[in-house]
Amino acid sequence: MDPNLKTAAESGNVSQLYELIERDGNILRRFDKVEFIETPLHIAAEKGCIGFAMEILNLKPSFSRKLNHRGLSPMHIAVEKRQQEMALRLLEVDKDVVRVRGKNGETPFHYLCKLEDQHRLLDRFMQASPECIGDVTVQNRTALHIAVESNRPDILKVLLRSLGKEEYYHEVINRQDEDGNTALHIAATKNQPQMVRLLLECKADKQITNLAGLSALDVSRGSNNRENITILGREFIPRVSNLKYKWRKRIVECARKSSSLIFHDMDNISGDDRNALLVILGLLLTATFQSALSPPGGVWQGDDSSSNNSTVYGEPKLPGTSMMNRYDFIYFYIPAYIVFIVTFFLTLDLLKPFPQGFRTALQVLLSFLAICFDQSISLIAPTSVKTECFDCVMWDIPFIC
Numbered sequence: 001m002d003p004n005l006k007t008a009a010e011s012g013n014v015s016q017l018y019e020l021i022e023r024d025g026n027i028l029r030r031f032d033k034v035e036f037i038e039t040p041l042h043i044a045a046e047k048g049c050i051g052f053a054m055e056i057l058n059l060k061p062s063f064s065r066k067l068n069h070r071g072l073s074p075m076h077i078a079v080e081k082r083q084q085e086m087a088l089r090l091l092e093v094d095k096d097v098v099r100v101r102g103k104n105g106e107t108p109f110h111y112l113c114k115l116e117d118q119h120r121l122l123d124r125f126m127q128a129s130p131e132c133i134g135d136v137t138v139q140n141r142t143a144l145h146i147a148v149e150s151n152r153p154d155i156l157k158v159l160l161r162s163l164g165k166e167e168y169y170h171e172v173i174n175r176q177d178e179d180g181n182t183a184l185h186i187a188a189t190k191n192q193p194q195m196v197r198l199l200l201e202c203k204a205d206k207q208i209t210n211l212a213g214l215s216a217l218d219v220s221r222g223s224n225n226r227e228n229i230t231i232l233g234r235e236f237i238p239r240v241s242n243l244k245y246k247w248r249k250r251i252v253e254c255a256r257k258s259s260s261l262i263f264h265d266m267d268n269i270s271g272d273d274r275n276a277l278l279v280i281l282g283l284l285l286t287a288t289f290q291s292a293l294s295p296p297g298g299v300w301q302g303d304d305s306s307s308n309n310s311t312v313y314g315e316p317k318l319p320g321t322s323m324m325n326r327y328d329f330i331y332f333y334i335p336a337y338i339v340f341i342v343t344f345f346l347t348l349d350l351l352k353p354f355p356q357g358f359r360t361a362l363q364v365l366l367s368f369l370a371i372c373f374d375q376s377i378s379l380i381a382p383t384s385v386k387t388e389c390f391d392c393v394m395w396d397i398p399f400i401c
Contacts, residue, residue, distance in 0.1 A: 009040040012049030028060050038068040045074040048083045057093050064097050071103030079111045084121050095128040105138035113143045114150040126162045134172050142175050144183040153194050160202045173204050180210030188219040193227045281347045288340040292376035
């Protein structure tokens with residue numbers, strides 16, 4: 001690097017930068033020809049020269065992702081040197097710089113998870129790029145692994161709170177590194193009862209074993225940490241919950257693929273076709289909603305007193321519930337449910353070109369209609385099993401679509 005350019009970057013002298021550019025118009029282009037090199041932006045990030053850094057980014061946006069000879073980007077250095085304002089300005093220019101993989105596959109977000117008193121920057125990073133929490137290093141470690149390894153329970157708490165809002169929650173919290181260790185294994189190895197509790201409260205799977213065949217409880221027993229042994233032995237998380245999660249994950253994946261095919265290229269539909277489709281969808285919504293109000297075969301009559309309750313084939317029949325048996329009910333209402341929900345979201349998607357106020361009002365009304373449909377089926381369902389089934393579908397599909 002030209003010594004004068006390095007001096008200008010260290011002092012944040014923008015005027016000197018342009019004097020050098022005037023003398024040699026290719027002074028910044030040369031950095032693009034080298035794969036790993038320290039740029040003026042790296043220096044400015046280290047020194048906290050925000051004005052100079054913004055000018056360099058204006059001229060050479062590619063520098064924000066350039067790695068130096070240590071495998072670090074300017075954002076890595078800003079985080080490492082605790083230059084918070086610099087990091088925030090770099091984030092404003094390109095939110096994805098928090099996910100640039102450097103040495104060992106670590107991102108600036110991973111670096112941040114090792115430091116204390118950086119909660120403000122941590123929150124901003126996760127707001128700008130929520131996916132960064134799922135990024136892994138070359139050792140297949142997530143930010144959770146790094147926070148636990150660095151003994152940062154405060155950071156772990158923030159990560160878990162943010163992660164709870166994401167659909168890939170279970171995947172990240174139970175991610176195994178190259179040795180098969182989850183964040184819970186590391187917390188057990190480090191004798192960190194507080195972090196063990198945090199992870200268990202967030203449904204970390206303590207049944208997972210590493211490549212050595214050890215669970216988190218086995219690791220704690222090996223280090224003879226009585227407090228961790230007590231916590232892991234008491235906080236039982238049944239395998240059933242994890243099996244339920246795996247099934248739900250598979251259903252969501254299949255439904256997401258289907259929805260991508262259904263909703264593909266919806267924005268290119270002409271106005272006349274859109275109006276015709278809205279009429280058809282309105283008829284479908286009406287027909288399926290009517291099936292919830294008037295189930296085939298009607299409902300059991302009588303009041304709610306115990307004397308009027310009856311049992312058919314060992315199944316209790318309450319007044320107001322469908323006369324269909326449990327299997328016929330499922331075979332009829334699951335297709336009806338799917339028709340209603342798909343029609344519901346197609347209708348919402350077709351409303352995009354309408355004025356915002358009118359569109360928002362219709363979306364709210366349609367949402368209330370969906371709730372009424374769900375509750376109607378719950379009320380007439382022969383058993384609570386069907387209620388749970390439909391509630392699962394009802395509340396999963398919005399996240400899919």
